[in-house]
Amino acid sequence: MTAEILEIDVVDRAIIAATQGGLPLVPRPYDAIGDGVGLSGAEVRARMQEMLKSGIIRRIGAVPNHYKLGFSANGMTVWDVADEQISDLGKKVGALEFVSHCYHRPRHAPHWPYNMFAMVHGKNREEVESHAQEIAKILGSAVKGSDIIYSKRILKKTGLRISV
Amino acid sequence: MFETDKKLLNNYQRDFPLVPRPYAEIGKQLGLSEGEVIENFSHHIESKTISRIGAVVKNGTIGASTLAAMKVPQEKLIDVAKIVSSFDEVNHNYEREHNFNLWFVITAPSEARLQEVLSEIEAKTKITPINLPMVRDYHLDLGFKISW
Numbered sequence: 001m002t003a004e005i006l007e008i009d010v011v012d013r014a015i016i017a018a019t020q021g022g023l024p025l026v027p028r029p030y031d032a033i034g035d036g037v038g039l040s041g042a043e044v045r046a047r048m049q050e051m052l053k054s055g056i057i058r059r060i061g062a063v064p065n066h067y068k069l070g071f072s073a074n075g076m077t078v079w080d081v082a083d084e085q086i087s088d089l090g091k092k093v094g095a096l097e098f099v100s101h102c103y104h105r106p107r108h109a110p111h112w113p114y115n116m117f118a119m120v121h122g123k124n125r126e127e128v129e130s131h132a133q134e135i136a137k138i139l140g141s142a143v144k145g146s147d148i149i150y151s152k153r154i155l156k157k158t159g160l161r162i163s164v
Numbered sequence: 165m166f167e168t169d170k171k172l173l174n175n176y177q178r179d180f181p182l183v184p185r186p187y188a189e190i191g192k193q194l195g196l197s198e199g200e201v202i203e204n205f206s207h208h209i210e211s212k213t214i215s216r217i218g219a220v221v222k223n224g225t226i227g228a229s230t231l232a233a234m235k236v237p238q239e240k241l242i243d244v245a246k247i248v249s250s251f252d253e254v255n256h257n258y259e260r261e262h263n264f265n266l267w268f269v270i271t272a273p274s275e276a277r278l279q280e281v282l283s284e285i286e287a288k289t290k291i292t293p294i295n296l297p298m299v300r301d302y303h304l305d306l307g308f309k310i311s312w
Contacts, residue, residue: 022209022216025202027185045182048219058222059178062205062214076260076267087300094302104300105231112233112264112294149262156249156257156268 008056011037015047016057023060066100066121074121075128075148077135078114080107085142086116092138093118098131113145125150168194172204173214180217222301228278229271232285232293233264241265244289253281264294 008016014037024032030048031041039047051057066074081089086104093116094102101119118135122128132148171194181189187205188198196204208214236244241259248268249257256269272278286292 016221019219022218025206027198041184049182056222057219060219061177061180062173062217065212065215090302102302103298105296105298108294149260151258151260153259155245155259156254158255
């Protein structure tokens with residue numbers, strides 16, 4: 001039940017690792033990345049372009065911080081969706097503007113009946129709840145149960161660590 | 165918020181220019197100098213409205229990862245959370261309002277190491293985490309529209 005692990009070469013891995021802290025805010029950021037991994041800026045850009053094309057990199061750009069932008073109520077909405085319909089419905093939920101992550105995950109009966117996770121962002125809990133109702137409408141009779149789980153405290157949050 | 169600021173945040177969440185001087189290119193599009201673009205982005209990163217300018221990598225591309233959750237008795241929460249957070253492979257650890265009150269993300273170079281971390285957490289805390297690895301990602305990541 002684990003997502004497939006795509007193999008990528010060590011150079012691409014090094015470029016990804018070097019960009020995880022953010023693209024340097026200098027006039028020639030790709031040259032700066034290249035300096036760290038032993039490539040020219042042009043090679044870095046060509047490799048990043050390739051990774052965009054193959055889907056390893058989903059996008060390059062400014063990564064917004066929902067919390068600081070006033071969307072301070074984040075609710076992890078969880079749903080028990082009929083297996084034969086989760087694929088079609090998941091795509092619809094994943095396309096909603098207020099959903100930042102939408103995943104199919106395994107159930108763990110009997111303690112954990114939910115198989116779909118959609119992270120919903122709102123300015124307050126009322127807004128999160130009205131967004132959850134929109135999701136419920138899309139899921140219709142395919143959903144048997146749901147919950148909204150709010151975060152109470154961030155105990156650890158670090159960037160992705162990649163061993164090269 | 166100024167019009168150019170909005171554009172800076174909304175228009176460059178994807179398709180950030182892959183050219184030798186991307187900030188100069190953005191400046192050309194918005195009528196700013198290269199220095200002004202760098203300064204504006206720096207300001208947004210300092211004030212944390214954006215966390216970084218970077219490459220968002222597809223899940224599962226660079227190792228194995230999972231979401232795990234545990235039901236921790238409230239009086240033990242801090243101690244258990246400390247044990248969980250002590251693993252380098254745990255990069256997010258949240259207390260949430262639910263029976264399952266501790267939620268964390270594990271990212272490891274291999275599936276074997278990921279399973280090892282889960283087992284070690286169980287051995288040290290005497291609580292069995294539920295393992296919720298992604299089966300499928302349904303989100304179309306088009307960035308986040310900031311409207312105000």
